[in-house]
Amino acid sequence: xxxxxxEDEPGIATxxxxxxxxxxxxxxxxxxxxxxxxxxxxxxxxxxxxLIDWMLPGLSGLEITRRIREVNKQVPxxxxxxxxxxxxxxxxxxxxxxxxxxxxxxxxxxxARIRVQLRKGREDATELKAGHLVLNLHTHEAFVGDKExxxxxxxxxxxxxxLRNKGRVCSRTRIIQHVWDINYDSDTSVIDVYxxxxxxxxxxxxxxxxxxxxxxxxYIIKE
Amino acid sequence: xxxxxxxRRVALNFMGATAIMMLLIYLTIYAVVYRTVYNxxxxxxxxxxxxxxxxxxVQNDSLFITSQREWREPEHGLLEINxxxxxxxxxxxxxxxxxxxxxxxxxxxxxxxxxxxxxxxIKSKPIYQLQFPVTDASGQKKGDILVAVPLKDTQMVxxxxxxxxxxxxxxxxxxxxxxxxxxxxxxxxxxxNLMREAGNITGKNYTHRLPLPKRKDELYxxxxxINDLIARLQEAIQREKQFTSDASHELRTPLSxxxxxxxxxxxxxxxxxxxxxxxxxxxDEVNKMSTLSEQLLWLARYEQGNQxxxxxxxxxxxxxxxxxxxxxxxxHKKSLYLNLExxxxxxxMTDWMMLNRIIQNILTNAIKFSPENTEITVxxxxxEKHAAIEISDHGDGIDPQELDKIFDRFYQxxxxxxxxxxxxxLGLSIVKRxxxxxGIAIQAKSRKGEGTSFILEIPLTDQASRI
Numbered sequence: 001x002x003x004x005x006x007e008d009e010p011g012i013a014t015x016x017x018x019x020x021x022x023x024x025x026x027x028x029x030x031x032x033x034x035x036x037x038x039x040x041x042x043x044x045x046x047x048x049x050x051l052i053d054w055m056l057p058g059l060s061g062l063e064i065t066r067r068i069r070e071v072n073k074q075v076p077x078x079x080x081x082x083x084x085x086x087x088x089x090x091x092x093x094x095x096x097x098x099x100x101x102x103x104x105x106x107x108x109x110x111x112a113r114i115r116v117q118l119r120k121g122r123e124d125a126t127e128l129k130a131g132h133l134v135l136n137l138h139t140h141e142a143f144v145g146d147k148e149x150x151x152x153x154x155x156x157x158x159x160x161x162x163l164r165n166k167g168r169v170c171s172r173t174r175i176i177q178h179v180w181d182i183n184y185d186s187d188t189s190v191i192d193v194y195x196x197x198x199x200x201x202x203x204x205x206x207x208x209x210x211x212x213x214x215x216x217x218x219y220i221i222k223e
Numbered sequence: 224x225x226x227x228x229x230x231r232r233v234a235l236n237f238m239g240a241t242a243i244m245m246l247l248i249y250l251t252i253y254a255v256v257y258r259t260v261y262n263x264x265x266x267x268x269x270x271x272x273x274x275x276x277x278x279x280x281v282q283n284d285s286l287f288i289t290s291q292r293e294w295r296e297p298e299h300g301l302l303e304i305n306x307x308x309x310x311x312x313x314x315x316x317x318x319x320x321x322x323x324x325x326x327x328x329x330x331x332x333x334x335x336x337x338x339x340x341x342x343x344x345i346k347s348k349p350i351y352q353l354q355f356p357v358t359d360a361s362g363q364k365k366g367d368i369l370v371a372v373p374l375k376d377t378q379m380v381x382x383x384x385x386x387x388x389x390x391x392x393x394x395x396x397x398x399x400x401x402x403x404x405x406x407x408x409x410x411x412x413x414x415x416n417l418m419r420e421a422g423n424i425t426g427k428n429y430t431h432r433l434p435l436p437k438r439k440d441e442l443y444x445x446x447x448x449i450n451d452l453i454a455r456l457q458e459a460i461q462r463e464k465q466f467t468s469d470a471s472h473e474l475r476t477p478l479s480x481x482x483x484x485x486x487x488x489x490x491x492x493x494x495x496x497x498x499x500x501x502x503x504x505x506x507d508e509v510n511k512m513s514t515l516s517e518q519l520l521w522l523a524r525y526e527q528g529n530q531x532x533x534x535x536x537x538x539x540x541x542x543x544x545x546x547x548x549x550x551x552x553x554x555h556k557k558s559l560y561l562n563l564e565x566x567x568x569x570x571x572m573t574d575w576m577m578l579n580r581i582i583q584n585i586l587t588n589a590i591k592f593s594p595e596n597t598e599i600t601v602x603x604x605x606x607e608k609h610a611a612i613e614i615s616d617h618g619d620g621i622d623p624q625e626l627d628k629i630f631d632r633f634y635q636x637x638x639x640x641x642x643x644x645x646x647x648x649l650g651l652s653i654v655k656r657x658x659x660x661x662g663i664a665i666q667a668k669s670r671k672g673e674g675t676s677f678i679l680e681i682p683l684t685d686q687a688s689r690i
Contacts, residue, residue, distance in 0.1 A: 011480030011508055019487035055472070082475040083468070104479035107486040 001118060001157065002026040002046055002178045006036030006064060007053040007080065012103075016051065019107055024140065024157040025114075026181040033059025037067055039182070044072055046177035049117055051110075054081035054092065062095050069096040076117035080105070128163035130210055130221050133202055135163055142202070149201050154179070158194050159202075162211060162221045171218040195219060229414075230407035238400045245395065249388045256384055260377050261351075265340060268353035271370045272338075275309060279368070281359040286311060286318050286366045299323055308350070310369040311357075318366065329369040336364055342374065349374040413442050417449070424453060469648070473515050477508035518649040521580065525656055532574045532660060539603050539610060540568040542575075546582055550590065558596045561586075565602040569610040572684050577657045584650040585614050585677045592618035592675070608683050609664075615676040621669040629667060630655035 003025050007013040010031065017027045028047075030036030033056040040050060050068065052061040065077050079092045082103040089100050099113050115126070115137065128135040134143045140156060142149050151159065157179045162170055172188035184190075199211055212220050227235070278290030288294070288311065298307045299321035310320040310329045320328060327345050329352060341352045352371035356364050413436055420433045432453065433446045488501050540563075547554075547561055554561055571578075589599045597617040604611050621629060630651050658665040662682055669675040 009476050009480055011477070011504055012483060014504070015480065015483040015487050019483065019490070022487070022490065082472040082479070084471070103475045104482040107483055107490075 001048045001160065002028070002181065003049050003051060003114070004028050004030065004036070004040055004043075004047045005051045006030045006033070006040075006056060006061065007051070008032055008056050009053070012053075012080075015107075020111075020114075021181075022153065023111060024153045024160065026157065026179055028182045032057045033061070033064055037064045040064065040068055041071065043177070043182070044068075044075070047075065048178060049114060050075065050077045051080055051114075052077060052097075054079055054083055054088075062092065065092075065096045078110075078113060078117060080110075128160065128166075130163060130166060130223075132204065133163075133210055135159060144202050144204055151198070151201065155194060155198050155201070158191070159198055162219060166221050167223050169214045169217045169220045175218065191219075229411045230404050233407035234400050234404035237403045238396055241399055242392075242396050245392060249392065253381075253384060253388060257381060260380065264351055264372060264377065265353075268340070268351070268370045268372065269338070269355075271307060271309065272353055272355040272368050275311065275368050275370070276355065276357060279311065279357060281357065281365045284359075284365060286313055286357060288319055294319070294321065306373065308345070308352075308369075308371040311366065312369065313366045314364070329371055331367055331369065333367075335367070343371070345371070349378060351377070417442070417446060421449065430457065470519065473648075474512065477511045477515075481505055481508045515649070518653060521653050522649065522656060525577075525660055532577065534572055535575050536570060536572050537575055538568055539571055539612065540566055542579055542582060543601060543603075546579070546586055549583065550586055553587075553590050554599075557590065557593065559590060559593050560598045562598050562600045565600065565604075567603050567605070569603055569605060569683075571610050571681050573661050573663070573681055577661060578663075578681075581654050581657050581663070581679065582612070582614070584654045585679075588650055589614060589616035589618070589675075592616060594618065605683070606680065609680040610683055612679045612681070613676055614679075615674055617674040620671045620673055620675055621667070622671060623669070626667055626669055 001024075003020055005013060005016050005020075005027060007016065007029065008031050013029045013031060017029050020027045028039060028043075030039050035058075036052070036056070037059055040047065050065075052064055054061040056064075061079060061081070065079075068075065068077060076098045077096065078099045078101060079097045080101050080103060081088070081092070084102045092100050098117055101110060101113060119126075126136060126138045128137065132145045135156070136142070137160065142151050142156065142159070158175065161175060161179050172191050175191050176184065176188055180190075195211060195213075199209060202210055210221055212222065214220055274293050278288060278293050280287045280289050293299075294309070298305055299309055300323055302323045302325075306323045308321055308324050308329060310324065311318040312331045314333060317328065324345070329345065330343055332339075332341075332354060335354055336356055338356070339354050341354065343350050343352045350371040351374045352369060355368040355370070357366045357368060358364050417433060420431075424431050432450050435446050435450075436443045484501050484504055488498070543563055543566060547563065550561070586599070593599060593616045599617075600613075600615045602611075602613045602615075604613075655665065657663075658679065664680040666678045666680075667675065668678070
């Protein structure tokens with residue numbers, strides 16, 4: 001899952017990026033309104049959620065939200081702001097934000113709210129399953145049958161992405177877009193390396209492989 | 224009276240005043256009519272008496288009627304039409320009386336020695352009578368001439384007049400009360416409207432304005448001043464709101480950052496280097512917060528007025544050199560050159576600490592907005608009993624329309640906060656507050672792309688100036 005954070009306070013932006021990356025999200029940061037908006041518009045398909053500060057130099061968070069909504073009505077937008085009146089909250093939500101978190105906020109609450117936004121319109125669960133494989137999005141634990149397996153952050157993120165798109169072929173480009181952040185060059189061969197590592201960890205004996213390769217297209221986890 | 228409505232009170236007051244005035248006018252009218260009527264009768268009676276006297280002779284203590292001409296006039300014979308009764312008496316008896324008296328006699332007051340008028344009755348009808356004493360050549364009284372007219376008509380005129388006046392008085396007063404009440408009610412109606420409208424203006428709804436009346440009368444100007452007052456209040460409330468909102472934003476931002484850094488750090492165990500990094504970030508945020516709280520304190524301390532101002536005499540150059548030492552590191556970081564070559568030493572008399580803070584804030588600002596490797600120039604000079612300090616940078620400058628906002632609390636050059644330059648936006652508002660308190664004129668000049676200058680003009684007292 002890839003997140004765009006638009007936040008001008010370097011202190012806040014830094015801990016958001018670090019903390020979210022530890023939670024297996026791919027995170028891009030823009031420090032002002034204009035670059036934030038252009039990043040959002042250029043990579044609209046890649047981002048699964050936007051975290052936007054209200055007061056930004058150049059372009060306000062409200063304006064960015066409005067512009068994002070012009071091209072994409074679905075993508076979740078969460079407002080982070082020190083404005084705290086009910087009027088402000090109502091205004092922001094009316095302008096197209098999906099949620100509104102007041103500063104200073106608890107990081108756990110932010111994570112929960114991001115999960116809520118990502119869960120919406122999809123399976124309403126904190127667990128993703130395929131055969132014997134169970135992925136708990138809350139605790140970041142993975143099980144094959146009763147046995148817990150240990151995944152790196154990127155492995156977990158990759159597996160989560162494939163499971164969320166269960167039954168659909170995920171192209172390497174799409175995987176790069178949603179699992180890796182913008183600082184990665186688009187060398188998709190890195191995916192094959194991670195897929196191999198994943199297969200080793202989740203495969204049990206003689207069963208049919210969980211992650212299948214679709215030649216020329218990408219990877220798929222079937223029902 | 225206290226709880227009466229405005230229109231009632233106007234009506235009552237007006238009624239009272241009119242009642243007193245009407246009473247005076249009525250009394251005057253009555254008195255004038257009364258006097259006129261009786262004067263007229265007096266004159267008639269006197270003329271009649273004088274004519275009769277001419278037809279009389281006094282001889283040997285007796286009165287003789289020498290001319291009968293007067294006695295033959297019809298008004299003395301008839302009773303029906305405007306009769307005039309006449310009678311001539313001796314001290315102990317009647318000489319002659321007019322026929323219209325019939326059996327009756329006019330009453331004589333024997334001791335009377337001068338002309339007098341009486342009210343009397345004859346045949347139980349009121350008459351008005353003149354007694355005219357007749358004297359001989361030596362002044363001795365020999366008898367009286369009596370002339371009288373019926374009073375009935377005159378009295379009727381006066382009674383009628385009195386009735387009309389007495390009856391009309393309460394009717395006019397009551398009518399007047401209702402008319403005034405109505406008119407006052409109508410004139411007060413716009414005020415009542417105003418009251419209702421003003422009642423609609425609440426803390427939440429202060430954007431509402433009272434509708435201006437069409438006529439430019441007192442009410443128009445009252446409404447206008449109320450509207451102006453509301454506008455000023457709105458502005459003050461807005462400023463206060465903005466300040467609270469800005470202050471809370473400025474305090475929350477570093478707090479959010481600290482809270483987030485700490486929460487993320489505590490999610491798992493980390494290595495030494497990580498903690499080291501994070502502690503530096505936290506220290507940075509703590510510094511930001513302490514600067515902000517210090518500045519808020521500076522503002523608050525001098526919010527109430529000037530009780531803390533100390534006037535001292537000191538050298539301007541000394542302050543500038545001190546500031547230079549204080550800011551040397553920051554100047555060095557951006558390779559800026561602080562040019563003090565055009566500084567004259569001027570002795571001034573003002574609050575040392577506050578002026579120091581003013582110059583420091585302006586210089587810090589200049590450093591913040593100067594591109595690297597540029598010069599910040601400080602000039603001091605005297606100008607018409609003022610010591611002037613001009614501090615110029617070569618930064619981006621400020622838009623002319625933004626220039627008058629730079630002294631607002633929490634104003635920052637971009638409409639949203641700019642994290643790159645840092646700062647709270649309180650620096651210049653402290654400068655403005657302090658210059659106001661010290662009587663220093665401050666002026667900001669700027670050209671987009673060329674830089675900004677701040678000019679301070681400190682008033683010089685005679686003892687302090689030395690060029």
